Amino acid sequence: MPAKNETLIEAIDVERAYPTGKTVVYALKKINLSVYAGEYISLMGPSGSGKTTFFNMIGALDLPTKGTIRLGNRNLQDLAPAELASLRCANIGYIFQNYNLIEVVSALQNVVLPMRFLGLTEQEAREKAAGLLEMVGLGERMHHLPGELSGGQQQRVAIARALANDPDLILADEPTGNLDSKTAVSIVELLSKLSVDRGVTVVSATHDARMLNVSDRVVYLRDGEVEKIVKREDLNISIGSIAEH
Secondary structure, three states: OOOOOOEEEEEEEEEEEEEEOOEEEEEEEEEEEEEEOOOEEEEEOOOOOOHHHHHHHHOOOOOOOEEEEEEOOEEHHHOOHHHHHHHHHHHEEEEEOOOOOOOOOOHHHHHHHHHHHOOOOHHHHHHHHHHHHHHOOOOOOOOOOHHHOOHHHHHHHHHHHHOOOOOOEEEEEOOOOOOOHHHHHHHHHHHHHHHHHHOOEEEEEOOOHHHHHHOOEEEEEEOOEEEEEEEHHHEEEEOOEEEEO
């Protein structure tokens, strides 16, 4: 785990272009951003602003057309596909809006699976998975199938799974998008607590203003560019409105 305040992610002049016939559409245009270890960052912006594209870049799910993405001391463009897959498994935890759990196995086995890929024995993985599920408040539900859990409980399983391999970085893509208001608040608070207690860097792509209340910085994207970056202390958040000091 990098020391707190070290640069964990660095995007330098990042562009992502998609040829469409005779024209080229730019999803990202010269993005420059540094994210520090232990930070909680929210990516905000309207649909089409480039949030998901940039999210995929820093998660090693896609590579830029131009520019550089660095995670720790590694330039992602220099890594072979197998190295990128290993990086994603060992260093990054993913949380998705639709949970992406395996429906035919228990919550426990959903959390066990990524640890087995890294070589833990079944017993080691089960013990660690049980501890993670206890931590996210699902100790009594770990043997239930995802279909037997509420949306909030499934998202907690996804969070436990994201932590399975002790990642440096958690990427949360609209993690509260399918949840009711009360459950969404509990998930936001849980992610914030994990970031503080475990020193994990969290980057969330979101439309949910409740995520801003726990963010160290909010990065606003528009038309593929960074429109502005606002620190938490410069935001005045109240029900139904967000204003800058």
